[in-house]
Amino acid sequence: MNMDQGTNMIWWLLAALLPISALLSRQVSLRGTLAMTLGWIVIFVGILGLFSYGREFTSVALHVKKQVMGAPQQRAEGDSLHIRLSPDGHFWVTGEINGTPARFLIDSGATVTALSDDLALKAGLNVDSYAPGMAMQTANGVVMAKRSEIAGLTVGPIRTHDLPIVVSDRFREVNVLGMNFLSRLKSWRVENGEMVLEP
Secondary structure, eight states, X not given: OOHXXXXXXXXXXXXXXXXXXXXXXXXXXXXXXXXXXXXXXXXXXXXXXXXXXXXXXXXXXXXXXHHHHOOOSEEEETTEEEEEXXXXXXXXXXXXXXXXXXXXXXXXXXXXXXEEXXXXXXXXXXXXXXXXXXXXXXXXXXEEEEEEEEEEEEETTEEEEEEEEEEEGGGTTOEEEOHHHHTTSSEEEEETTXXXXXX
């Protein structure tokens, strides 16, 4: 036994002696003594465990919080935006068009960003209703759409200007951020169930 082990042994004996001497001096019944001893052991093991495994407890607590309350759908980390995969298997993000709140489906299979006519109207976009429409092939078939442009689009920490879009009443409530938005980014990728956008 070296000097450090001897010092540790003395410390442990003194730590155990303190609650035992307190119990003996009070002349408590055997049952009460056992209950108090068990209580001290639980407290001591709890404190020791907290100091020894503090990081693990924090990690478990954060995991439980995430499961109970749900993780945020999107979060900014520096200049990048992390978007969690939704239960429907898509990446949804909230943003603003000219200051008007909007929810978007991110679709790398869509060539151009597409908005519902309701959102275009709320955002004050200039859509020429008399101009001829263009036929677009979508997952739901052929859709007639009109061309327009977003002066300012903000998604988390990412801002872009003068983004060409298409507008149609057939898009209903589904607004899509397509490749013409994604191609303006420095990078975008999917990792660990999250889409990461970097301006």
